[in-house]
Amino acid sequence: MKTTIIFIFCLELLCINNATPQSVYFDTSYVLISSDDHDIKNPQFDKSVSSVDYFTRDALLAYEKWSSPLNSNISARLITYNSMGSETNITNDGFMNIKPSVAYFTAVNQNNEGAIVYQTNKNGNNDIFFARFNGVTWSTAVPIAADIADENDPSITPYEFSSMKNFIVAYEKNGDVYLKNYFNLNWLNDTNITLEESLYCSTPKISTANYGSHIVVAYLRNLNDTTTSIAYHYCQINANGILSVGTQKKIIQSGSQSNIRFAMNDPAELNYDYDTLGGSSYYSVSPYSTGYNITNQSRIVNGINYCGTGSAHADFTSDFGFYSAICWINELNDSTHIIANARYNPFGVKRFYVGSSSEKTFVNLSPKLVHGGYFRFRMMWEKQLNGRTALYESFMDDRLSDINMISANIPDKFELAQNFPNPFNPETVIEFKVMSEDEVRLVVYDMVGRAVKVLADTKLQPGTFTSVFNGSEISSGVYFYKLTAGDFSATKRMVLTR
Numbered sequence: 001m002k003t004t005i006i007f008i009f010c011l012e013l014l015c016i017n018n019a020t021p022q023s024v025y026f027d028t029s030y031v032l033i034s035s036d037d038h039d040i041k042n043p044q045f046d047k048s049v050s051s052v053d054y055f056t057r058d059a060l061l062a063y064e065k066w067s068s069p070l071n072s073n074i075s076a077r078l079i080t081y082n083s084m085g086s087e088t089n090i091t092n093d094g095f096m097n098i099k100p101s102v103a104y105f106t107a108v109n110q111n112n113e114g115a116i117v118y119q120t121n122k123n124g125n126n127d128i129f130f131a132r133f134n135g136v137t138w139s140t141a142v143p144i145a146a147d148i149a150d151e152n153d154p155s156i157t158p159y160e161f162s163s164m165k166n167f168i169v170a171y172e173k174n175g176d177v178y179l180k181n182y183f184n185l186n187w188l189n190d191t192n193i194t195l196e197e198s199l200y201c202s203t204p205k206i207s208t209a210n211y212g213s214h215i216v217v218a219y220l221r222n223l224n225d226t227t228t229s230i231a232y233h234y235c236q237i238n239a240n241g242i243l244s245v246g247t248q249k250k251i252i253q254s255g256s257q258s259n260i261r262f263a264m265n266d267p268a269e270l271n272y273d274y275d276t277l278g279g280s281s282y283y284s285v286s287p288y289s290t291g292y293n294i295t296n297q298s299r300i301v302n303g304i305n306y307c308g309t310g311s312a313h314a315d316f317t318s319d320f321g322f323y324s325a326i327c328w329i330n331e332l333n334d335s336t337h338i339i340a341n342a343r344y345n346p347f348g349v350k351r352f353y354v355g356s357s358s359e360k361t362f363v364n365l366s367p368k369l370v371h372g373g374y375f376r377f378r379m380m381w382e383k384q385l386n387g388r389t390a391l392y393e394s395f396m397d398d399r400l401s402d403i404n405m406i407s408a409n410i411p412d413k414f415e416l417a418q419n420f421p422n423p424f425n426p427e428t429v430i431e432f433k434v435m436s437e438d439e440v441r442l443v444v445y446d447m448v449g450r451a452v453k454v455l456a457d458t459k460l461q462p463g464t465f466t467s468v469f470n471g472s473e474i475s476s477g478v479y480f481y482k483l484t485a486g487d488f489s490a491t492k493r494m495v496l497t498r
Contacts, residue, residue, distance in 0.1 A: 019199035034390035039066040046104040047264035048207040062100040081371035084272040095122040103158040117154040126150035183241030207262035213237040282308030303332030414488035423495040426472040
């Protein structure tokens with residue numbers, strides 16, 4: 001017989017930074033969403049998809065609107081780099097609709113397909129409901145897991161198979177973790193992935209893995225009344241939508257692990273709170289199919305640290321993995337702050353006061369929102385305002401990559417210009433034109449044809465771009481740079497002098 005324990009859940013991510021300073025780095029904060037009649041809580045995004053793209057301009061935001069301690073509804077908006085769309089009420093009743101989880105595709109620049117799942121007690125016990133977004137309008141929410149037992153803590157991730165937009169939902173029922181697959185417009189039978197597990201399992205989280213039709217599912221195992229530990233499975237989906245569930249793997253630490261959530265990175269990052277001698281630290285783990293790596297993300301900040309999250313912009317160049325930010329909640333000296341940090345940033349951590357140490361809050365960080373040659377992470381958290389809970393916001397901006405769009409005018413042909421200056425020491429600028437959206441690759445080679453630096457390997461929109469090549473770590477001599485895009489290919493010569 002499995003025994004239960006209740007959790008508040010949270011988030012995070014690991015990662016690093018950019019070699020160039022941000023134009024804005026969490027410099028200020030302001031009220032984003034507030035109401036005289038409702039508490040606005042629990043902002044959620046989809047951060048399960050790949051962080052490698054240069055074109056996604058919006059994200060789907062869901063949150064809870066509480067009118068009383070017994071009534072909460074789910075609302076959603078699209079947000080961009082510097083704007084926020086109108087509010088859509090996914091629910092509008094007198095019940096407890098809570099714990100929204102968001103799935104959002106990134107196939108086009110804006111207005112993609114997506115979905116929200118949430119937990120509700122409208123039928124007398126806890127059930128899981130699902131609403132789908134077609135890029136413009138929302139469907140009516142329908143139950144997808146609703147029987148006499150409570151279904152709790154839904155988590156959803158999107159995936160594509162044979163050009164179809166699909167979703168997988170994880171949830172807990174009777175101390176087991178179930179997966180429900182929305183495949184080719186149909187809901188398939190549930191799969192109990194913890195059937196052989198003797199311990200009570202709870203708060204499942206799900207993410208698309210970084211290759212094809214693979215997903216990773218993590219959850220908590222109740223070791224005793226005070227200790228929980230993380231386990232996870234890799235799963236694969238075949239052509240008929242059937243799930244193949246991999247062997248259970250465990251994250252081994254001596255203390256208690258809790259508040260798990262995936263955050264945006266390549267590969268997937270799982271974030272959690274780790275109990276350290278009665279305190280708490282914000283950790284992340286990379287749960288690979290063959291093992292895992294653990295990082296204490298809050299080690300630079302004293303006090304109790306928890307509820308961390310993050311987002312990454314992974315650049316498809318030799319700088320892959322840079323451009324990332326993390327945030328979490330910190331309690332120190334009877335005060336609660338939101339902490340914002342970019343890995344290896346020159347500015348240090350930023351702090352935003354929430355209230356005393358008894359003040360409850362929650363923080364989340366949007367996925368990357370692209371605008372021209374820059375991207376933005378929008379950080380949102382709960383804070384009291386005039387007796388109600390409001391969402392506050394701060395943000396950071398950074399360059400998308402060493403590739404900068406200098407004109408959005410559509411050229412009449414692909415073109416690779418001569419670098420300038422040439423000869424150069426140590427930096428030179430390479431300009432090129434892209435006439436149609438395509439996969440673009442710009443690589444520097446030495447005299448014998450070995451790749452020295454990958455400056456670009458990604459999909460770009462039409463326009464004129466520049467890339468800065470720094471040769472400070474290579475010897476002087478003759479080098480070549482080659483641009484390929486679709487059927488177009490061009491190579492030019494340049495000289496590095498000392």
